[in-house]
Amino acid sequence: METVVVKFGGPALTTPEKIVQVAKKVIKEQGRGINLVVIVSSMPALRREFRQYATEITDEPSKREMDALVASAAQMTSAMLAMAIQEHGGKAVSLAGWQTGIQTNQKHGNARIDHVDSKRIEEYLALGEIVVVAGFQGVTGTENISTFGKGGSETSAVALAVALEAERVEIFSSVEGIFTADPEIVKESRKLPEVSYDEMLEFANLGAKILHPRAVELAKKYNIPLIVRSFVQDVEGTFIKGDVDMEKNLLVRGVAYESDIIRLTIGYDSYETASLAEVFSVLAENDINVDIIVQAVIDGVKPTISFTISKDEFAEALRVLETSKLSLGFSFADFEVGLAKVSIIGSAMASNPGVAARMFARLGREHIPVKMVSTSEIKVSVVIPQDEMVRAANVLHEEFNLAMKEVTAS
Incomplete structure (x- = not known):
């Protein structure tokens, strides 16, 4: 049985x-x-x-x-x-x-x-x-x-x-499954019948609240199929597994977002005193999760390291940096609030160059400023002003035709 x-x-x-x-x-x-x-x-x-x-x-x-x-x-x-x-x-x-x-x-x-x-x-x-x-x-x-x-x-x-x-x-x-975007903010979103483990990991890490990355990682490691379905309606949900049995006719399969992002920047008087390893080792020792990281080293300009964290960890991150300022050797720290992260996700992106350029071009036409960027084989994330988050999610959903039903492999 x-x-x-x-x-x-x-x-x-x-x-x-x-x-x-x-x-x-x-x-x-x-x-x-x-x-x-x-x-x-x-x-x-x-x-x-x-x-x-x-x-x-x-x-x-x-x-x-x-x-x-x-x-x-x-x-x-x-x-x-x-x-x-x-x-x-x-x-x-x-x-x-x-x-x-x-x-x-x-x-x-x-x-x-x-x-x-x-x-x-x-x-x-x-x-x-x-x-x-x-x-x-x-x-x-x-x-x-x-x-x-x-x-x-x-x-x-x-x-x-x-x-x-x-x-x-x-x-x-409380939802029927995994959607191409949050139905609360993107009215044209639709339910995906199947999602790969890797795609679900990106959805979970990039703001989708339905499944936690820890659970998805464990399921992927042991090849345990997951099904997300509604406890209210008796309808088919979304099947999460290793391989998705469908024609990858859409380069992007979903849009995710995360609000209340904060960008922290620390600056150094010289390149010799700047150490990525030391900064992020101290933060990791204090269980502070860091997301997008950008290091700027330009001749004639003081070097900086910028990274994003969640609003919940902001106060603790500031405390840790201030406490460790002498040992880390940075000369100043600054931060920017009122930011959000919007991401596009899809396994097919790995074999189709130009997706990021298309994303940036659409955001540019919409006059939505991009402050930071992070990419992997199956996702592109941008940090933008939070008051543009909903509009960005909707225009990217439209740009990549996510309302269109995917063609099932025959």
Whole structure:
């Protein structure tokens, strides 16, 4: 009997009524003759309430205790879903992360999975139980509860699928699948029937919030198929896998964007004191993620290093740079806010030169200034003023004919 892992996010579990709806859906899924493991995120209201309680008690809660607190919200949600399944005729058991055999490192709040022992889950599956797992959590080698940070529930789902040798992972979301652009800002966007792992990684890294890069990377490494579908409508979703079975008649397959980008620039009195390695080693040691990097070394002009970071990490990055100013040897630091990143993505771009030029030409005709650029084989990203983000996404979607249906290979 095949095993399928499904994941439901917070929006599907906001009320007892919605939990009952999910219970009925998973009972129906199991009725198709499969072993079913259900990963749940915490109910958003519970998570917010618990975090609020913590802030009312202390301004600086320990990371260990915060892990224990927020993990309990998902555990409560999984227990309620198991109860709902039982109430409506199904067999179910809920498990906290530490009960599933997910072993992690010691980094609270952003733990990485070291090993999964799925024996306990397999025993319940053999008894015909639907196993409901509290997502985004595990246990350290010292038996402390740990959580995975952003995208943790999806990462839990893929990790368990690998351990169980599952047929696939289905991500039930508030959207029908992966679209050529965010339907909220690009009205002509359409759902993609299939997306490659590499394309999905770029979508996830470049601002699409549906799947976290960690989960996609893990799925790609172990060749676990992913399906993103709606928990509201019973329609086909988007299939994410290694090879996409279609004619690559469109060079670009999607547009992604990310708001609240900040550009930080540090300057040096001479080239000899400028060291990319030292700057980014210090930032990495403090868990600060850097995106687009530009180094300018021009005769007669003081050298600079510019890089982009998210708004959430801005204050910490400034603190780290100021603290390390003497050791890093830079003479000044400056920043620019009010920026956004807009990207085009497509596997076919690797074998079709000129895509970037076409993108820049269209942005130029629209008088949208480009401040920074980053490229890879399957994406081109530009940093632009944030108030131009929506317009840029729409004109690039139009430029590359993304509203046009792709031709399926015969």
